[in-house]
Amino acid sequence: MSRRRLLPPEPPPCLLRRRPSSQKGGTLIAEDVWDRGEHEQRLCAPDGYRPSFCRKCSGVVLHVHDYRERRLRAEPGRPVARIIRHSCVACAAIWQTLPAFLARHLWRTWPVVERAMTGARATAAEPDRRAAAWPKVPERTQRRWRSRWFAAARFLVRIVAACGEEIWAALAQTLGLDATRADLVAAYAASIATPAGRRLGAVAALIDRLEPQVRLM
Numbered sequence: 001m002s003r004r005r006l007l008p009p010e011p012p013p014c015l016l017r018r019r020p021s022s023q024k025g026g027t028l029i030a031e032d033v034w035d036r037g038e039h040e041q042r043l044c045a046p047d048g049y050r051p052s053f054c055r056k057c058s059g060v061v062l063h064v065h066d067y068r069e070r071r072l073r074a075e076p077g078r079p080v081a082r083i084i085r086h087s088c089v090a091c092a093a094i095w096q097t098l099p100a101f102l103a104r105h106l107w108r109t110w111p112v113v114e115r116a117m118t119g120a121r122a123t124a125a126e127p128d129r130r131a132a133a134w135p136k137v138p139e140r141t142q143r144r145w146r147s148r149w150f151a152a153a154r155f156l157v158r159i160v161a162a163c164g165e166e167i168w169a170a171l172a173q174t175l176g177l178d179a180t181r182a183d184l185v186a187a188y189a190a191s192i193a194t195p196a197g198r199r200l201g202a203v204a205a206l207i208d209r210l211e212p213q214v215r216l217m
């Protein structure tokens, strides 16, 4: 028995826009950095975040260019994250590397966004006392996020299906073309055991790796 449901609405254009590739450098996501402690360690280690090669010219000599501060809103703890940028000696492209927990474009960390969308705690062990300290995300912001969360994931499913990796092709197959972004995240978390708090960030990083500049949220 099939249960017909309404097609999800299209996502806003900002989630689909692709910047021209003439841009010198760009953003890389460190998909294995999920907490502040690890992030600080990587910042301090000389090669912690140094890209192994330049995505623009394949050059292998990259130097630290500078550090930038990213302000975060509605963040438990310190509302700032320091971000490192490297420059390629050969072509002068500048690459900033973001830890996986930072939600690009949203001024938040992914656990904050995930918590607002799903109610999931960052970790099962998170004490309630600390949970109460999470600042509230304004209702208007949550509404905007929710409209993206329940928007069509068709474009993302196509990207995942076409990437040539069997595991992602299978994932796309289970979703079909009328899945929402929430469905995509749920299916990802079911197929790759992903702890709560990391689910949105993991899918966003995957999409960014397969098709840079395309956004989950």
Ligand SMILES: [Zn+2]
Residues within 6 Å of the ligand: 054, 055, 056, 057, 058, 059, 088, 089, 090, 091, 092, 093
């Ligand atoms: Zn280069």
